[in-house]
Amino acid sequence: xxxxxxxxxxxxxxxxxxxxxxxxxxxxxxxxxxxxxxxxxxxxxxxxxxxxxxxxxxxxxxxxxxxxxxxxxxxxxxxxxxxxxxxxxxxxxxxxxxxxxxxxxxxxxxxxxxxxxxxxxxx
Amino acid sequence: xxxxxxxxxxxxxxxxxxxxxxxxxxxxxxxxxxxxxxxxxxxxxxxxxxxxxxxxxxxxxxxxxxxxxxxxxxxxxxxxxxxxxxxxxxxxxxxxxxxxxxxxxxxxxxxxxxxxxxxxxxxxxxxxxxxxxxxxxxxxxxxxxxxxxxxxxxxxxxxx
Numbered sequence: 001x002x003x004x005x006x007x008x009x010x011x012x013x014x015x016x017x018x019x020x021x022x023x024x025x026x027x028x029x030x031x032x033x034x035x036x037x038x039x040x041x042x043x044x045x046x047x048x049x050x051x052x053x054x055x056x057x058x059x060x061x062x063x064x065x066x067x068x069x070x071x072x073x074x075x076x077x078x079x080x081x082x083x084x085x086x087x088x089x090x091x092x093x094x095x096x097x098x099x100x101x102x103x104x105x106x107x108x109x110x111x112x113x114x115x116x117x118x119x120x121x122x123x
Numbered sequence: 124x125x126x127x128x129x130x131x132x133x134x135x136x137x138x139x140x141x142x143x144x145x146x147x148x149x150x151x152x153x154x155x156x157x158x159x160x161x162x163x164x165x166x167x168x169x170x171x172x173x174x175x176x177x178x179x180x181x182x183x184x185x186x187x188x189x190x191x192x193x194x195x196x197x198x199x200x201x202x203x204x205x206x207x208x209x210x211x212x213x214x215x216x217x218x219x220x221x222x223x224x225x226x227x228x229x230x231x232x233x234x235x236x237x238x239x240x241x242x243x244x245x246x247x248x249x250x251x252x253x254x255x256x257x258x259x260x261x262x263x264x265x266x267x268x269x270x271x272x273x274x275x276x277x278x279x280x281x282x283x
Contacts, residue, residue, distance in 0.1 A: 023215030
């Protein structure tokens with residue numbers, strides 16, 4: 001079972017302060033959804049994953065680890081819905097569209113192009 | 124003469140009991156206390172001849188191994204048989220419908236420098252094909268797995 005295979009990964013997560021939930025994915029694999037306290041902690045988990053399953057070829061684990069608020073990657077996020085634009089989202093938070101644009105330059109290429117499902121950082 | 128024999132017997136018995144260490148009952152209590160102290164719940168300990176058997180159902184395989192380590196550390200426990208089982212996991216549901224996931228992952232891959240990888244999503248399960256340079260290979264896989272998918276079929280080739 002995947003849980004036994006990835007035991008050391010889960011133990012590492014517990015040690016380095018990553019919180020997680022387990023689920024069973026499509027095809028019976030293990031799905032680990034969680035939050036790491038820092039990018040280093042997340043990378044350590046990915047290194048361990050790569051060690052246990054070289055090049056991630058076994059398809060028996062989904063490692064979905066986000067970063068917590070303390071890591072600076074958190075704060076509030078907004079998930080874009082159909083029909084949204086930056087001005088409209090900005091209004092909901094009392095912000096100019098440009099401050100949202102500035103905070104999300106890493107994921108947005110064009111302020112007029114945002115897509116449903118995208119997660120925008122709200123500064 | 125007789126009382127002396129009795130004294131010897133009692134002494135011998137006392138020495139024998141000491142050599143044996145604690146009784147199984149004492150060991151079981153010590154092990155249970157140790158589990159409580161280590162905040163392991165849902166595990167029951169039975170001790171027979173110094174061998175501890177763990178039973179119960181826990182949420183996660185790490186709890187199972189912690190329980191074993193805790194009980195092993197109790198003085199007098201010779202070995203541990205770990206029969207603890209893990210609870211069946213809830214079925215993970217994909218974060219978004221298939222077409223939305225396809226769009227999101229494709230965008231994310233582009234940003235991660237993995238535009239030579241392509242994905243198709245069916246029922247939250249993602250099939251990845253194409254090729255990625257070895258320098259970004261792990262990042263491509265990470266990008267895909269962090270998109271809220273429920274399964275993966277990784278056919279991505281690792282390039283140079």
